[in-house]
Amino acid sequence: MNNNGPFHLSPKQLDIWNNISRQLHTASEIDLFLDYDGTITPIRSTPAEAVLEPETVHVLQQLIQLPHLKVTMVTGRSMADIQKLVLFKNIGFVANHGFHVLQDGKEWRHPEAERFIKKLRKLYTILQGAFQPFPKSFLEDKQFTLSIHYRNVSVQEQTAFKAIARKTIYEFDSRLVLTEGKEVLEVRPPVDWGKGRAVMEILSAQQHSPRSLQMYIGDDITDEDAFQVLQSSGITIHVGNTADTQAHYYVNDVDEVLQILKMIIRLQTHRSNHHPT
């Protein structure tokens, strides 16, 4: 963790902005990892409402067309879900916090996690019953994991709600792992894996030139292990200003993420025009 917290990556912080621009400009290839919710689209009250703005779609489209840049979406959502929201085919997807990967046309599922799919299906039904007193809670089946959304449950009821969730889950199978995100509980198989490990796998499967550069932008606790993996070699950016992150930089919101993406497009387009390949 940075003792002083991350630096603000903004055109107003000229030194930092220029330093990043230079790194992007001189990189022979760029691996750009983008989280979805809270990073390229604001968090909404239900996951289904978090659709991309037309401007963001346009920016992504331009990014994808850049010759030396590869975009990978990294999300806690299921593969089916994220592919409904991000309609581009020629990008990589890391879904379900890394349990399900689609990269260069190859699909990979974590074999140990896969063995828990049936069990989670059963737990889903049990939780539906347990959550009946909380109609504003929302249970999401993501195949490899379950998400329990409680942002619409009243603040007074949230503690009781979480206690019921915990009790139900651990009584069902004490091996299951429960993690907490932004007003969401995640039920995961007991497999030591995450976005960071999946990113590492992807990078190690690729041929890299010494001048290749990785950039990762994310907003959630689940992005922290990816920040850690890329800490010495990559540009890591947390969405939201907090000292409680391992990212080197932060931006304030989704709009500032778009600003960075547009900077990449400008720099790389400029480069392609001057160094035709």
Ligand SMILES: [Mg+2]
């Ligand atoms: Mg997120």
